[in-house]
Amino acid sequence: MGVIVNDFNIMVGTVNGSGSQSANLVLMRSIFNMGVPIAGKNIFPSNIAGLPTWFNIRASEHGYMCRRAGTEILVAMNPATAADDVAQMAPGTLVLLNDTIGLLKERTDLRLLKVPFTKLVAEISPEMKLRKLLVNMIYVGIVAQYLGIESDAIDLAIDKQFSGKKKAADLNKAAVRVGQRWATENPIENLGYRIERREKTKGKIIIDGNAAGALGAVFGGLQVLAWYPITPSSSVCESAIAYLERFRHDKNGKATYAVVQCEDELASAGVVIGAGWAGARSMTATAGPGISLMAEFVGLSYYTEIPAVIWDVQRVGPSTGLPTRTAQGDVAFTYNLSHGDTAHIVLLPATVRDCYDFGAEALDLAEEFQTPVFVLSDLDLGMNNWMSDPFPYHDKPLRRGKVLSKEKLDQIKEFARYRDVDGDGIPYRTLPGTDHAKAAYFTRGSGHNDKAEYSEKPHDYKAIVDRLKKKHETARSRVPQPVVVTEPGASIGIIAYGTTHHAIVEGRDLLKKSGIKTDYMQIRALPLCEDVLRFIENHERVYVVEQNRDGQMHELIRSYGRALTDDKLRSVRHYDGTPIDAKSCVDGILAGEKVEVN
Amino acid sequence: MAEQDQDTPAAAPAQKMNKLGLSLLNYRGGKSTLCAGCGHDAISAAITQAYFELGMNPRQVAKLSGIGCSSKTPAYFLGEAFGFNSVHGRMPSVATGANLANRALNLIGVSGDGDTASIGLGQFCHLVRRNARMVYIVENNGVYGLTKGQFSATADRGSVQKKGERNTYEAIDVCALAIELGCDFVARSFSGDRKQLIPMLQAAIMHSGTAVIDVISPCVTFNDHEGSTKSYDYTKAHDWILHEIGFVPGADNIEVEFDPGTTRDVKMHDGSHLTLKKLATDYDPSVRLNALSVLQQGKADGKIVTGVLYVNPNSESFADSLKMVDEPLAHLAEKDLRPAKSCLDQVMDELR
Incomplete structure (x- = not known):
């Protein structure tokens, strides 16, 4: 069996409130410090302490950030879920099981290691309260040792996690060493997974x-x-x-x-x-x-x-x-x-x-x-x-909009709060406290005319809401515009937005391997702009991928350009509470393309 | 004695000027669309007079309200002030935001009994807890006027509706509630008693935190009949006036002396004086418990207690408790709002 480098999932099942979060972040950051891209996802209950929680670390040579189904390494620390967690693992998964947990059904197709966590942690501290926290750092040491994560990378991560608390950092490092030692004493032959140093996270932030x-x-x-x-x-x-x-x-x-x-x-x-x-x-x-x-x-x-x-x-x-x-x-x-x-x-x-x-x-x-x-x-x-990548400093002036100061009021003949002076549907406003005879107006949620006076007149009402519509039309080209990535020869389009984006990035690579080339439009704001319709026009079929039951963006696009979109637009949805993964997105598109899904 | 003169609002001669050189006309608003004789119009007139006499720049005032007959009234006074007729029961949060954005604005909120004690009870309570600087007036008539006369939460148990229905629920006393919640200026008045209301308003305007004034303001259309405990006749007959109120503005404050034997003097935050001339009893409004006690006494005796129930002139306003800059946030320049690049670099380094 070959070795998979920098491309696998580590899942840690613990009890929330047990202090495992620090350990998980240290493990994740250790891999990051090795220069390998990571994505950490916390799957937690609506509860403060005592219920199961899982932390998934994805190492990805390609820098894929979305959730990926499957687990290559499981750390099972929670007696309440260990049996379930272990049962779900694919054959061959490396499982580190707290040896105080008994499993009803032993599986022989896994690489299951029972780790004497309680005994190991006893070496580090006599205090029960501290042991409870430090025990988590022992699995960090074990996993790191098996995967080849260097001690420097771990220490750096610990120093960051316990910044300014040297005593805590030292104790946690000691716990990691204990874990590393145990792993050395209990070697695994042909583990099949390794972290190798790369340069892909240099300068990046988390x-x-x-x-x-x-x-x-x-x-x-x-x-x-x-x-x-x-x-x-x-x-x-x-x-x-x-x-x-x-x-x-x-x-x-x-x-x-x-x-x-x-x-x-x-x-x-x-x-x-x-x-x-x-x-x-x-x-x-x-x-x-x-x-x-x-x-x-x-x-x-x-x-x-x-x-x-x-x-x-x-x-x-x-x-x-x-x-x-x-x-x-x-x-x-x-x-x-x-x-x-x-x-x-x-x-x-x-x-x-x-x-x-x-x-x-x-x-x-x-x-x-x-x-x-x-x-x-x-x-x-x-x-x-x-x-x-680190965030850039934005130094363009803040855009404060159309506000009339006292001086500007002096220069105009009349101020009407809700009048469309510039033809873009956006009126001018004054701010309360402006010391000018023309400044004050009355803001009301009830019907008003363009001078902000109370009005129930049909034409006044219509004029205001029609202008509001115009303002919305103006916004179409001024909100963050879609980003399009193309693939030469692609006839299939994908539209997505928000975090679905990450599943599309990986999904497009997978589709390409299946022989399907795709272009991708990432929508970044509503209202939609005309480019969305052009994108649909230029493709044979367009899949709108999103994380809700009803295909809400799909419907918004349809109502924006119905005649154009009816035959072409398809909806792919993922809505079980987990973040969408690339496979769900690919399977949905392959099904639409009538390609057999494995 | 209460005096009812809502028919002659603001009858001062037009040529009279205040210290800003403005006449009463500068403090007037639009024409009222409320029913003739509505208590609310008398309150609007009192507000107009109070600001005029104080000599406050109307453009520094912002008027806010919720929804209901009462909440229409900000359009009927201080036409040069900005106004905001917001949503039902939720003016307190809008006022809080306005106060934080521009702490130099002098805020006056007008609400009703439904707007405050029914749909807006939560927001009212939390406004008082925060102590944002504003005058909060409850124009209290015990009924929903705009939806034609249903009882509100301040209607007294046993009060009779126009169609004969008797209210079976206990009334919420917004003054007792405000005192309980730590409000530092709580008063009750009657729309028919302009002599009491105007100086009371002036003291409230100068107060450094939230000042709550509950004004019994009869609804001539739906709640002014026999059997109602919020009618003109009933209120006049059952008004228990705690003291005769006077107000001496800070600027005109040249060695004013009050006889401590007959008058209580409350020096307000800005140096002005609220004077309370003793009547039958000597009521001390600096003790919270006195207020709760006199309200309970009034309730037991079937009386409507009016006057300044509680006042603590050294109230710490919300903006002060947040340790905000003195300059209004809305006036800050961009350089004060965007931290330097070195700050961002620092954060980025920490995240690496």
Whole structure:
């Protein structure tokens, strides 16, 4: 059997709250420090302590970042799930089993090693509490030793994980050494998997999408952050708070921002809108249930034309759904959120870099278009660790939109808050407190004319909503545009967005091996632009791949260009709560192409 | 004695100017579309007069409201101020946002009893907890006017609807609630008592945190009949006035002396004085427990207690508790909002 180098999955099954997260991150970072691309995915329960949790580390020579089904190395530490975990393994899988766990059914087709973790950890510390944590670091040592991960790479990862805590770092290193020693004493012949040093991670960073989005917002001039904790979005706000506290004080140490933890998501939306109205760059972050609650306020923001940024880190709905699993199920809902005729700008980040860029871009677009802007991330992107090139510093001026200052008011004859002066559907606004006779206007969610006066007149109502539609049309070419990658001779197109992107990157390579060449359009925002229709026009068949049951983007594209898309457009969907993998995407397309699926 | 004069709002001579050189006209708003005789119009007139007398620049004021008859009124006063008629029961969060974006704005929120005590009870409570600087007025008539007279959550148990139905639910007392939640300025008044309401409003406007004023404001169309406990007649007959209120603005404050034997003097945050002339009893509004006690006493005796129930002039506002810059966030320049490149480089290094 040949040796597979830098291309396999390691799965660790533990109990949440047991401190295994640090060990898993150290193992992942050790491989990263070996120069090998990694993707870490935490599969965790909606629970604080005591329930099963799994961590999957994918090492990928090609740098594929999406989930990959299958496990080559399993570390089974959780008595509650070990039997199940082991039963699911393919023949030949290397399994490290805590020897205190008894299996009802022994499997002889696995390479199963029973590791005396309890005995090994006893050498390191007499304290029971510490042993509980350190035991995890022993499997890091064992796995590292078997795979050929160098000690330097592990030590570097430990120093990073326990930065500033030398005593803890030393103890953890000692635990790794114990694991390494045990593995040396218990060698495996022909393991078949190895990590070999590469240069593919040099200079790269590892960050989760929530922190990346927060960073983008803080460097994008975020001023008011209002939030209500909800999985999986809480760390957008927690990260933003940490960055704000670090970087956003004046010379007297006073905050150039405000953060409010609100009583619910309705209030978060209200604070963001109130602040946006009064001239501050404001945002909130939430998940599906919060979006449902915000519907009324979003309609207000849309109709009264007040900037607001809302991050939706999507989880599985409807209702409470699967709060710790991922989906792209809020696309259609957010696009038209609220009663009446509405349509919103929705940004669709696929990578941590997108999260960073859109953190600032959303604030710019909200002020430019004077409207709510959604950023639809998801749990997979938001809470998992992703490798990326470092983020660039954006130094272009912040786009604050059409705001009339006191001086500008002096130069114009009349100010009408909701008048389309420039023909792009975007009116001018003034900010409360502007000391000018022409400045004040009355903002109301009820019917109004272009001077913001109360009106129930048919032509006034129609004029406003028609202009709002025009504004949305303007947005089509001004939101982040799709990215297209082509393959000479391809007649099949793929459209995807958000984290599905990563399954497409790998999936296209797999399809090519099956003889199917594809072009790929990655949609990065709503409203859709005409390029999407051109892309469909130029292909025989186009598959829209996404992570929801109803093919929501597929439907949005169809309603945008029905006549054109009817015969050509196909929908491929993945919606079981796990991140989409390349195989699901490839199988869906092969089925559509009537190619037999193995 | 309460005096009812909602028919003669703002009757000051037009030529009278305040310290900014503005006349009362500069503080007026659009024409009211409420029913003739509505208590809310008298409150709008009192607000107009209060700001005029204070000599506050109306352009520095922002008026906010929720939904309902009460919430229409910001269009009827201070026409030069920005206004925001938001969504039902949720003005407090919008006001909080506006306060954080521009702490120099003088905020006045107008809500109703349904908007505050029914759909908006949660937001009201949390506004009070945060203590964002604003005046929060509840125009309280015990019924939903715009949907034609259903009881709201402040309707007294036993009060009778126009069609004869009796309210069987316990009333929510927004003043007692505000005091319980730590509000540092809580008062109750009557739309028919402009002499009480105007100085009360002025003190509230100068207060450094959230100032809650519950104003009994009879609904002439749906709740002004016999059997209603929120009618003009009932309120006048059962008004228990705690003290005679006066207000002396900070700037005009030249050695004012008050006889401590007859008058309580509360020095407000900005140096102005709220004076409370003793009536039958000597009510001390600096003790939270007194307020809860007098409200319970009033309830037991079938009285509507009006006056300044509780005041702590040294209230720490939300913006101060957040240690925000003094300059409004909305006025900060780009250089204050975007950290330097070295900051990002630092973060990137940590993530490597």
